[in-house]
Amino acid sequence: MSALLEVSGVSVSFDGFKALNNLSFSVGQAELRAVIGPNGAGKTTFMDVVTGKTQPDQGRVLWGEPPVSLLGKTESAIAVAGIGRKFQRPTVFEDQSVRDNLMLALKKARLPLKVLLFKPGAKDFARVEELADIIGLGAALSRKSGQLSHGQKQWLEIGMLLAQEPKLLLVDEPAAGMTTAERQKTTEILRDAAKTRAVVVVEHDMDFVRRLDCKVTVLHEGSVLAEGSIDHVTKNADVIEVYLGR
Numbered sequence: 001m002s003a004l005l006e007v008s009g010v011s012v013s014f015d016g017f018k019a020l021n022n023l024s025f026s027v028g029q030a031e032l033r034a035v036i037g038p039n040g041a042g043k044t045t046f047m048d049v050v051t052g053k054t055q056p057d058q059g060r061v062l063w064g065e066p067p068v069s070l071l072g073k074t075e076s077a078i079a080v081a082g083i084g085r086k087f088q089r090p091t092v093f094e095d096q097s098v099r100d101n102l103m104l105a106l107k108k109a110r111l112p113l114k115v116l117l118f119k120p121g122a123k124d125f126a127r128v129e130e131l132a133d134i135i136g137l138g139a140a141l142s143r144k145s146g147q148l149s150h151g152q153k154q155w156l157e158i159g160m161l162l163a164q165e166p167k168l169l170l171v172d173e174p175a176a177g178m179t180t181a182e183r184q185k186t187t188e189i190l191r192d193a194a195k196t197r198a199v200v201v202v203e204h205d206m207d208f209v210r211r212l213d214c215k216v217t218v219l220h221e222g223s224v225l226a227e228g229s230i231d232h233v234t235k236n237a238d239v240i241e242v243y244l245g246r
Contacts, residue, residue, distance in 0.1 A: 151182030
């Protein structure tokens with residue numbers, strides 16, 4: 001099966017610093033992948049390139065079937081094409097209820113007039129309840145999002161991304177600041193999401209990566225240092241030297 005996303009020979013420089021150095025990376029249609037590496041390894045820049053925030057100096061970024069280039073496309077066009085991104089800090093509408101946050105995120109026509117005139121129907125309410133159950137907030141639909149714990153806000157944001165029905169979900173350090181129970185639930189949410197779409201998780205927490213039980217890509221100095229199971233990469237001498245030994 002062809003890759004859903006294929007990054008090939010991508011380099012990015014900022015004031016002479018090579019953030020990405022001939023990076024090649026691919027992910028399948030329904031796959032869970034963890035991306036790890038030391039600070040400055042290129043993890044955030046990789047996500048910036050895929051989502052259109054940063055244009056590379058060279059290389060290709062191909063998406064979908066048949067493959068189309070993402071280079072030169074706007075961030076909003078890439079989001080519409082099916083790539084969703086969750087940043088490290090949750091961004092939810094704190095004065096709105098969980099239900100309203102999820103309803104606002106549902107995949108609908110985004111023309112300004114249609115947004116203003118949008119009246120949710122039975123299918124929309126059913127989908128919102130389904131999403132809330134998936135992210136463990138079924139009992140909190142009426143609560144204001146500002147009242148949620150840090151972990152619950154993270155789940156809500158993941159739910160808002162899932163509401164847009166992306167084919168690829170990029171998730172940045174979802175376990176940061178979570179309790180043990182919240183981390184376990186987050187693992188379940190991400191593993192479940194990856195049954196029907198590609199999910200790429202950038203993470204520092206090796207215990208959380210081990211819980212994900214998926215293929216791991218290790219970045220170092222802007223390129224792939226090692227790739228394979230968590231046991232495979234943690235036994236790699238180069239990975240131990242540049243990342244785990246620190």
